[in-house]
Amino acid sequence: MNLHEYQAKELLRKYEIQTPYGQVAETLNEVNALAKDIKNPVVLKAQIHAGGRGKSGGVKVVKSKEEALEFSSKLLGKNLVTYQNQPSGQPVHKILFEETENIINELYFSILIDREEEKVCLVVSSAGGMEIEEISKKSPDLILKEFCNPITGLMDYQTRELANSLKFSADLAGKFNKFAKSAYKLFTENNLSLLEINPLVINDANDFVALDCKISIDDNALYKQKKLSELRDWSQDDSKEAEAHHAGLNYIALNGDIGCMVNGAGLAMATMDLIQHSGGSPANFLDVGGGASAETVSKAFRILLSDKNVKVVLVNIFGGIMRCDVIAEGIINSAKDVGVSIPIVVRLEGTNVDDGKKLLKESYLNIHSADNLTDAAKIAVTYAKDQK
Structure with missing residues (x-):
């Protein structure tokens, strides 16, 4: 979850970090x-x-x-x-x-989670105000990093090393230590996944000022951050993603034309890969979960069909927790209730799969069964191309 800049700066000020x-x-x-x-x-x-x-x-x-x-x-x-x-x-x-501020110098400063090191990482650069991705490619020597031990946190010697590398005076080094410690405390106490201040400026009073700020909060920790979660601006999210969130579905909008409904994140990723490999383009990532019910399937169909770019729906369900015949009934009923007119390609696997396929065939709807995921992807891509 992201905060707006003005919200992020309100949080910075609570931790005595100066902002305009x-x-x-x-x-x-x-x-x-x-x-x-x-x-x-x-x-x-x-x-x-x-x-x-x-x-x-x-x-x-x-x-x-x-x-x-x-x-x-x-x-x-x-x-x-x-x-x-x-x-x-x-x-x-x-x-x-x-x-406005009277700027003497600009820096880049961020705190994030380094997945490889499994630690919180401070990133600082003298190339503030510029695209940090480009700087990391063209001048990697300008990117300074310090990894924080999860037990001891950010240590004074680490901020001193950064200050020395940036050639700060003794007075400025002390102020940087206070600033970095406050930023680290803010990051950990609020379960952030990213705190980025670009530029972090030194003004004519020789103070550090956060001129711009981006804050992202770990979605998995929002239950612990009730006040911050209330700041979410749903208008900034894709409307389909917002609807899916409130329906308890994991949905991410993409730019393709084949809508995907899958149970399981890994299976959803594999489905999207095979669509791409077969020459098509997925319109979304959608994980309906292992215990998908008819109601869940119906909500998922409505969200998929609200995307005007979707020309085909590919349903890929492994019937483990729920039987394939029950899933098939849910797909048929949902297609009727929602009024799906575009082709639906269904790949079922698991308990009572033959019964499920029989129900789909006898529904006389625009539903097409596939024997495996590869075939399902190819069939979906063909239908999508035929409707262009």
Whole structure:
């Protein structure tokens, strides 16, 4: 789960991490109220869950109320498309007004989980404000890392080593130690999966200021972070993903035209791979779970069919916990209830599989059984191509 920048900065301030003073506007009237007394330049930032806002017209320094209103009127209530959320973009419902800072230096700073090391990792670079992915490829020597022992946490010697590598003065090194320790505490106490501050700037008062911030919370820990989970902005998620979440389904929208309904994450990944290998393109990842019921299948069909790009539905179910004949009945009833008109390709395997296939055949619906997953993928790809 991601936070908006203004929400992330509110959390930073709770841990005594300095940020520019800012306020949020949701309407043009609120923009007008915040902008009427502009004396010094302020930064306006569209609030969406995507990077690349600056390059896409979502960030601007303004010097007057007129400029602020012009900028905000072009964004509020509309979608902002960046390289991270194209082609549709995400809706802008809030504009963040922030004071500008007198910047002496820019840094990149982040804390994340390193899966290979199985530790929390601090990443710092003198190339702040730039694309860190490109920096890591072109100038890997500029990327500094410190791995934290899960028992002892972030140690003073580690922040000193980073400060020495960045050639900080003694005074600045002390301030960096305090900042990094606060950021690490924030990260661990709130079960974050990512804390990224880019740029982290040093201002003319020789203080560290988080000029921008991205925070992601581990979804598996949201039950422990009730207050943070309430901050979720569902408008930033794909509408189908939001509906699936509330229905208890694991769904991720993709850009293909073959809708996938599978029980089991590993089987779902294999299904998507085989569709791609067969020359097709999956429209989604959807795991309905091992104990899929007729109601679950019906909800899944509705979500799949809400995607206008879907031309075929591929159902791949292993009947272990539930019998294949029961699953087949659920598919048939759901297809009738939802009114599925596009082809449905079904691959069943497991208990009572022959009975399940017989029910599908005798349903006289646009349902086609496959003997194995490879055949199912090929059949689905063929139907998808025929409907283009």
